[in-house]
Structures are given as structure tokens and as C-alpha cells.
Amino acid sequence: MELLGIFRDVESAAGAVERLVREGFTEAQITSLTSSPYPDGVLVKTDQRSWFRWFTLACGFAGAGAGFLLAAGTAWLYPVRTGDKPIIAFYPTGIVTYELTMLFFLVGTIVGMFLEMRLPPRGKRLYAPEISEGCIGIGITIHAGGEAVACGEGLKPGECVGGIAVLPADEQKRRAEEIMKEAGALRMVTEATL
Amino acid sequence: MSEISDQTGRTIPTGPTSSTTKSATQLNDELLSSLRTPTWKWYGLALFLGAVVAWGLAAFSYQMYTDMSVTGLDRPVMWGVYIVNFVFWIGLSHSGTMVSAILRLCQANWRRPILRAAETMTVFTVAVGGLFPLIHLGRNWVFFYLIPYPNQRGLWPNFRSALLWDATAIFTYIIGSSLFLYLGMLPDLAVARDRASGWRLKLYTVLAMGWRGTAREWVVFQKASTLMAALIIPVAVSVHSIVAWDFAVTVIPGWHSTIFPPYFVIGAIHSGVAAVITLMIIIRKAFHLEEYLTPLHFDNMGKLQLVIALLWSYAYFVEVQTTWYAHEPIEWEVYGFMAHKYTFILLLMLVGNAILPIICLCFKRLRRSIPVMLVITLLINVGMFIERFLIIVPSLSHKNMPFVWGTYRPTWVEISVTAGAFAGFALMYTLFAKTFPMVATTDVREYETQKRLVPVGRTRLPSLAGKE
């Protein structure tokens, strides 16, 4: 279950986040929706690590292999002599390998980025077009309710849930909504539109 | 607090307005102004450009229908204006992406309003340039022989040929620079999506890929932007090096030169930076972006252009002086022929590419004068077109066997195709500007947010919040 509050400015949005955290929601549950980037910590604190560059690297290796096979492998399959050059010529193979490596790097970066962002999404998600006009959206993912797991060493940020998780989901949602309204939310979005 | 309504009639509250900062909506309105409904002037321009493109296509069809004798080519000058165009357009493509990538990596904040114009230029100039090797083929209708795919002809392209390196590099570059352009545009597309209706809404919705701008999306996006910028630079360098190798790997006097790859890369950046400045001037005027493209931007770009002009002059000097000193008879014959037969355009090239920019761009007042910058940058590109002509044609005219020396003069067909290429580029650019955000809106807004005024003591100073 998700909830999105729309705020007029950074200050009120940041205030809402502050209160939500105090209430027992964790940073991992809260995200901000903005149309221009803000430094980490201005609104929410989010995980700065990413894995997509490893994907890029893997694509680069695949590209090097593809380039080598394209230049050297096919020359070997079709051995035609030209200009007394060896069938598998050193420089041309190097050049073609380089270009395909870079191509796979570039494509891999974009594909990896979208994979990590999980875009395009499968279903509809909460959004409001005001965000493009400078409003700030504060989204919160409500925990299904159950045992609270305290954040500690060895736990990923997504795995721990705050004390509020012991409450039923509806109650959590009500409280979150109340907090955001108090903090100055213009409206709440509960229906997925995007 | 001001409020405005969007197309659906919903009231949208806008951010805090004050006399010093503009609200996000105002910024969006101004920066996305190119997306407004076209005026009759725009239709007139598009129609004119379309007519020139049609004329160029007609000339090309005529060449394809008759034969290559409609060009000015002969033996020994078998490459002419088409290949000059190829090198010229690929050269132009260089700065777009490269300048944008370098400035992104250097975190130069003044880059923000010009990013998109530069990156778009790259994509379209590569597209135009990539067509010329096909236009110049004797049998264009079998161009697919050059593509490596399994076929019943039992024929595979020869990767030992520099033309295949070209094809590979240009393919990589056009994909890479299109992705780079798209990546930079992703958040802007989301903004455009939220303000659009009708077919535009559908288009932007698909292209924006469901971007919402979550904190996590921004983190990944910024890392990807930096990585793409770092990756695209070595590709750009390799592309023009390979174009230079088309000439340098031959045994033709005047072409077989080790300095060609770096010299071509410098020349490419020279013409590319000039083209970016020219386009900045045009876009500034056309979309009323005077507030975002200020003399400061032209000053900074002018400094960059000055550095490149000096580098280009240095490379040209080195190339000529080594030949002069060695005085190898055939090579020197080529230079002598060039200086004798093409004296005027040679001098025009030296003035346009080196003397004029180096003298003028030393002065801050001239760098900040937009008419002066327009003249200088246009002349640089005239000079760079001549430079490619003078590299290709004289060397072929006076090759090793004096019995088959010849000359070359382009015909109306070649000139029409060239004109069609220029109009085609302008047309694609104009259509793009009407369809997609032409200024990096979110980038500019990010900077506007960052440099907000904060009270310090008795005054208000611009703060720069951001990563170190």
C-alpha cells in the first residue's frame, strides 16, 4: 500500500519527512518525487550505492568478444587474402574490437540504468503532474503490518521496519496521512495514475 | 502565492515567488517555449527547407538514374565533394556530444542551457554525414554488400578496409550519441509529459518510460549521466581518428601522414565548437532565451574556441612544415599544386580558421559580442569545409604518376546534394526543436534551485548546494 503527499515547497516536504521518521517510519519507506534533483538529505536519505555499472562492465566484456569475433572470427571463416596482410590482421581487429566494446558499454549503461530504476514500470503508480511544476511529492510505502525489525548491522535498508510496523496497515496509513496534512500537504494521492 | 491552471482545469499551486527567483512553472514555460504551436513563420521555414531537401534528393535520384558521370569525378580524382561533406559533417558532430560530456564531467554550470542544442546537433550531423559514403557509391543500390550479415552471396565485408572501421565507428557513435541525448532528456520528457495533451502526451508518456523522479531514480540517473559522458568521449575521439585513417592508411602523397588522426580530431572539435556557438545564437534568437544564453556563455565558449583555434593552427603548421622540410618531390608537388591552383580558398581557410579567430577571440569585448561571434563561427566552418576539400582533392589530382594528373570541379548535382544535406540537417533540427524540449529544463532548474539566495548577515548571497 502506498501513499503520496504533494507539498508546495521543500521546507514543508522536509518537515513532513522529519515527522514521519519520528513517528516510526524508516527512511527506506519514504521517497521523494521531484522534477529536479536535490542533494541527498535535503528531503530524504536514500541508498547511494548502485549496481548497474557492473552490468555495464559485463556488457563491455561481451562487446569485446563480439568485436573480436566480428573482425577476426569472420575473417578466419572467409579467408580471402588482400594486400599481403595476414588473414587476422592486428590493427583492424583491434579497432573493430574497440568500437564494439564501446558500443556495448554505452548500450549497457542505458539498459542497466533502466533495469536498476525498474523503468518502465509494470503497473500504474502514484504520481501527480504538479510535481513537474516544482511541487514535491513525498511517497511512503506502508508496511503490511507485523513484527518490527530494528535497523542494525548486517541488515539492508529495506529489510528493517520501524516500530510503527506493529500496527495494522490501515492505521499506519491513517497516521501517515494525518502527519502529511499537518505538515502542509496540498493534497494526498492514493490512486495510481502513471 | 500565485496559482495557475493547466489544460485539465485543475489548479496547480506554484512554488514560492519572489522578485529574485522564478517559479518552476515560469521556468518551465520559458524553457519549453519551443514546444508551443508553430507559427506560420515556422511553417514557412520548414517548407523552404523541405523544398531544398527535395531538390537535393532529386539531384541524387538523377545521379542514380543516369550514372556517376553527372559528378565532376574522374581518374585520378575519384573522391570529391561527397567525401568532403562526409568528413565535414562527421567533424561537426564532434563537439556536440564531446563539449557537453566534457563540461558535464567538469561540472561547469554554464553548460546547462546549451547541452541539448549541442547534443542534438551531434545526432543529426552524424546522421547526415553517415549518408554521404552511401551517396557517393557507384552502385548505391547494392549498399547492403557493406553490411556484415549472413547472406546467400557467401560474401562478407573486409574488416581490413578503413571504410569498414568507419562504418563500425559511426554506427557506435550514432547509437551512443542518440542514447546520450535521450538520457539527458529523460527528466525533461517527464516534465513535457505532465504539461502535454493529445498526441504529444502519448509520445512523451512512452518516451519518459514512467519517470517519476524518485530520489532513487535521481541517484541512478546522475551516476549513469556521468558514466555516459565519460564513455562517449573516447568514442568521439576514435570516430574522427578513423575518418582520418581513411586517408592516412593509404599510399597517396599528402594523405599518408601520421599526424592526420589527432589533426582531424582537433579540426573536428574546431568546427564543432563553432557550430555549437552558431546554433546557440540562432536558438537564443528563435526561442527568446536571452536570459539563459547570456554573453557569459558566449565568453566561455569563445575561450574554448580560441584554445581549439590555436591547437588547430599548431597542427596545421606541423603538418606543412614537416613536408616542407623533407621536400619529398611528389608530396611537395601536391602542396605546390594546391597553393598554386587553390590560392584564394587556401588563404580564406587560413584567415577563417586561424588568423581571424585567434586575433578576435583574445578580446573579451568581441567574445561577448554576439554578431562578432556569429561571423567568426560561420567563417570557421567555411574554413573547415575548405580544409577538407584541400586535403582530399589536390592529393588525388597530383598522385605518383604525372601522366594521369587531373583536376576536379564539382557539378551542379554534387552542389545540389550538398545544399540538400545542409537543408536536411536544418529541417531535422527544426522539427526536433518543435517536438522535444530544446533546453535542458530540469538541468537549468536544478541550478536555479542550487543557487538560491540565502541570508548571510545583512545581505543575501547565492548558495551553491550540491555534491562536492
Next chain:
Amino acid sequence: MEKMTSPYRWGMVVDLDRCTGCGACVVACQAENNVGICGKREIAEGRDMHWLRIERFWVGEYPNVRVRFLPVLCQHCHDAPCEPVCPVYASYHNPEGLNGQVYNRCVGTRYCGNNCPYAVRVFNFYSHEWPKPLDNQLSPDITVRPRGVMEKCTFCIQRIRRAREDAEGEGRKIRDGEVQPACAQTCPTEALVFGNLADPRSRAARLSRSPRGFRLLEHLGTHPSITYLKGGGREHV
């Protein structure tokens, strides 16, 4: 990968001391190889199709002027600059040392023509026609090249093929002098001698070892198959 070896390495010797510049070789080549017919205009434009040309140079000051002739045809280089630049393998090297040209593959980049230092490659700028009854003279052994492709001297490969088939039928190798390109066959002064350079006793091989021998643009390292002979105490003739 099959091993590319052959008992033949075709080559030619051009004795410049014997050449009278009569041009019979040029005509023979044109007749043998279905070379396009060019008129005044094509030649003035530099678009003539001659696979073999006689270069004519004037030496000395008037009135002591001498004329010198240099027949130039494809040199069938072993390190041919035209071959690796072709993106579609239209120009390639065959095991018999010939610099092959596959017309059907050619897409017309003209890169080979630019990179040939001898400028012996000719491009079909025009769609050449053989008006009746000239079309009766077309050889059925050779393709008629369409416009937009590059062509050049093949050492009359159709004759070499036929001789090889005859020889293979009889279970022997091609004898020296059994095969001759049209130009060599026609030369009245026997200035052009064609043969198998891999056989050290062939006439061409023996002549190519002459101290009068040199190769065109030797400094470029193209290793041509054609040796020119000049000198022998008759430089001024």
C-alpha cells in the same frame, strides 16, 4: 582454412628498349576484354577506360628532342595497396599472384582507384554501350561491366583459365609461352613478355633477372609482378 599455394606466379617483363609506342597492345586489350568504347569527350574528361596505356614523355630541349614510351598496366602487386582498402573483397589476391577484381561484388567506393599509385584502375563513370554491329565483337568469356564498378587489367585471366583447364586435362602444368595476354601476343617487337615467375627457367623469369630491370615506384614497397627493362647502353635512343 585452405592453404593458398599455387605452382604459378604470373608476371610480365616490359622491355622499354624495344617498345616503339605503336599502341597495338592498347587496341588488343580493348578488343579482348570488352573494354568500354570511349570517345573524345570521355578521354578529355579523364574517364577513358583503357586498362593499358602508353605514357609518352618528351625528353630533352628542342631540337634534340627524344620521345620515350612507358606502357603502364596493372602491376599485379604482391602488397597491393588497392586490395585491403576494398570493403567488400571485390579487389583481392589470388594464389597465382594475380590481383583479382570481382565486378559483381564491387559497390563502387572507388577507394582502390584512389589508393593505386599507378592509377591503372578505371571506373565505369558511364554506362557504356556497344552499338550494332560492334556488339558482335564482345567476348563471351568475360563479363560486360555495368556502370558504377571498378575494373582493370586482369592479365587476361580468361586465357589463363583456359590454358590451365587444357593443361589439367592433359595432366601437366602450363608450358612456358602457352598462355599470353592479348597485349603481349600483339606486341610486334616482343617488348611485352608474359610468363610464370615461379618457374625460374621461364622466359619472363629469366628476363626479369636482367641487370636492366627495375620496377615502377619501387620505393612504395608494393612489390609489383611487372619488371621494366631499360638501359643497356641505349639510354638516349
